[in-house]
Amino acid sequence: MENEVLLDNFETLVKTHSSRELKEFLDDQLITDIAELIYEVPEQAAVIMTHLTLSRAVAAFRILEFPAQEDIIRAVPPAKTAELLNELPPDDRTAFLGELPSQAVTELIKLLDPQERKVTLSLLGYPENSVGRIMTPDYIAAKAHWTVAQVLQHIRMYGRDSETIDVIYVIDDEGRLLDDFRIREFLLVPPDTVVNTLMDDRFVALKVNDEQEEAIQVFRLENRVALPVVDDKGVMLGIVTIDDMLWIANEEHTEDIQKIGGTEALDEPYLDMPIFRLIKKRVGWLVILFLGEMLTATVMTYFEDEIAKAVVLALFVPLIISSGGNSGSQASTLIIQAMALGEITTRDWWRVMRREIFSGLVLGSALGLIGFVRIQVWNQFFHTYGEHNILIGIVLGISLIGVVLWGTLSGSMLPLILKRAGADPATSSAPFVATLVDVTGLLIYFSVAYMFLNGILL
Structure with missing residues (x-):
């Protein structure tokens, strides 16, 4: 409601062309309200910034998202741009310029005072994700x-x-x-x-x-x-x-959240990103995951004869795949988050592995027991699995233990391996781990089935 009143008052003052009253009105608002107003009426951003005092304009500019900052710089007169850039703290100015194309940076650097230009060029000379890019030389x-x-x-x-x-x-x-x-x-x-x-x-x-x-x-x-x-x-x-x-x-x-979800990191807010750039960010991982899942069909083809002899085995393929993928996704998400918070490092790999082995065995045993009981109960009432229901239940139970254990180990170790190799641990996203475990889970399942049912159903 307050935002609506603020917007209505602003639009009224703009229509009356009362520059003095508009300036007084804007200077009475909180900086956060000014930022919200710019987001509400981006086409009026230049008007808002030019009617604010310089210090308040800088304060508002600092808390805006990069796309809004870029639009303002394009819209305001060059003199106002020079004022804003020179008044911005060096770290905020460097962060903004670092997002722009090199040609635009070259032009904007020319607007800076000699001393500010020297400081900015110095900060821009550090690697993009280094501390040097975000430091300020203004200290006591x-x-x-x-x-x-x-x-x-x-x-x-x-x-x-x-x-x-x-x-x-x-x-x-x-x-x-x-x-x-x-x-x-x-x-x-x-x-x-x-x-x-x-x-x-x-x-x-x-x-x-x-x-x-x-x-x-x-x-x-x-x-x-x-x-x-x-x-x-x-x-x-x-x-x-x-x-x-x-x-x-x-x-x-x-x-990290975007990478964990199986997409490239977005460098703009979701609604501001052009649709084809958004698709481009997503299609790469989808293709990789699709090709990975195609290996599932390859595994199924390899065990085609076994499936033909015991069709009942195919009934549990979705269960095996989902259980392994879910356990792997859980583990990878937990480890990536723990690494991001500094709770674990690559030196802790053995402690992590021991915990995940124990967790995988307990979780797999729980799911395996539920699966075994489900088969026995169903067979008792509907005779779905025939005379070999005990063996089928054992195959499912042991397979779930193996698949869940493998999923937790893969999901926990892969981020640590990537970190050790100098890559981003978040790249081992939940979909990626799930795809990996899907394929290997089927190998575990059909291998266990062959071991227990060879000469009986196979």
């Missing part, structure tokens, strides 16, 4: 020989331009990081206290070429609002703040 640094009073005076002079003043960093004359302090540690000691008397040399820093996904784990473990970024020599280059990490974590989570 102090020297070890300063007093607390000098540090506080330095903050008053330069803190306005810093990304955050919650954490103060101590560096030496060469720029190497020596320690970090929360601001409260300076506020709670006498002003004449020398900084080096407070130092304990215990700090956590990110390397500039670290993967962003690894940085997420460090933030989660250290519970920090900001972390310093250093090069291989320990020289401090910038900081990464928690808001950037939350954004990256959300993108990583979304990308």
